[in-house]
Amino acid sequence: MKIFLKTALIVLLSSQLLFAQRTKLVLRTNSNTVSIKEGSSTYRDQWTLSPKLRPDVFVANPFEGTQHILFFSQTDTLSFQVRPNKRYDFVIVNGLDSAYTQISTYTNEKPTLKPKLRYSKTKNQAWQADTLHFQLGKDNFIHLKARVNGSDNLDFIFDTGAGTNVLTSSLLNGKVKLKIDKNVKNQGADGVSTVDQSLNNSIALQGITLENAPLLLIDYKGFSFEGVLGWTAFEERIVEIDYEKKLLIVHPQLPPLAREYTKLDMKMIAGIPYIKCKVVVGEKESEGWFDLDTGSDG
Structure with a gap:
């Protein structure tokens, strides 16, 4: 039993050492999540660091030719120009934690993220x-x-x-x-x-x-x-x-607004935009959140 444990430990350490030797690419962050840009689609704070997985594999969506994939944090950026059916290794460092990460472009693997519109x-x-x-x-x-x-x-x-x-x-x-x-x-x-x-x-x-x-x-x-x-x-x-x-x-961004416009508080509830309004019925005034629904028949 002791021999088995030592052997397993040696194999584990060896695989980690090989991964570290294979890549010198490092992304630094001060958060346990980082963002990804895959082609023209940006996924903010969608990748959670998993130091226990070696490697933690990100599978790209299918593409033809070459694809640009960017991993970025608030402090650092790592860019890859990838081709189909390849693997790309790097390390994400958050303080004392190192997350050994890999990009896979193999088309027979299930993509990690859905392609954005x-x-x-x-x-x-x-x-x-x-x-x-x-x-x-x-x-x-x-x-x-x-x-x-x-x-x-x-x-x-x-x-x-x-x-x-x-x-x-x-x-x-x-x-x-x-x-x-x-x-x-x-x-x-x-x-x-x-x-x-x-x-x-x-x-x-x-x-x-x-x-x-x-x-x-x-x-x-x-x-x-x-x-x-x-x-x-x-x-x-x-x-x-x-x-x-x-x-x-x-x-593409908020345009300058005329002074006669009034800003209203807004929030999303169950995927529907709501705005805060006051309703006056007779002498009674009520304030609450109302859904802004152009498809409502009510």
Whole structure:
């Protein structure tokens, strides 16, 4: 038994020594989490250091040619130009802890992170706002024309109360060609249900394209629209809704505001934006959090 323990210890120490010798790349941090940029997708504080795993493997999403992967902390950055079916070793140091880490680009391994929706422009520069024209329907929804995977124009609504994008299931392989990847639980107004999900789709609308877009397939009945754009379609951007001019203006950052505008406190509750408001009924005044839901029929 003692011989076995000594042998195991020697093997363990040897493997750690080989890993240390194989890499001289070090990322320094003062936190137990670091951020990752994979291609154009940024995942902030999504990687938790695991010093007990040797190595702790990050599996990249599939790509062609070369891909840029960045690990970064508040104090340091480590950059990799990677190719498919390779491994890249480095060490993340947090104080006295060393996390032996590896990037794997092998396509037969399950990716660690889901690919993020990518927002690309076909007209404006990166620093410019994008202006989308919409129609305000009789249902008071914001209606936009969009194409999915090269389809003809479809009628979508912009729903700030939806945390994902949705397509009417009756369109599958008729007007729209897409692949069902898995089943997921969906929390809707009528409760929780199991629905089909398609990943890595393209949604094009008026000069912008949303790549890597997930779509839930839901059997909408009694509604005029064919799809839903949730707030995640414009995540990390500022959306201005001008009901008078019927414009949806997507800003890369908060624009200067006129003095007559008033800032309101906002927070996310169960994936839906809420703003703090006062309601006056007669002589009674109440203050509370109200959901900002452009897709509500209430």
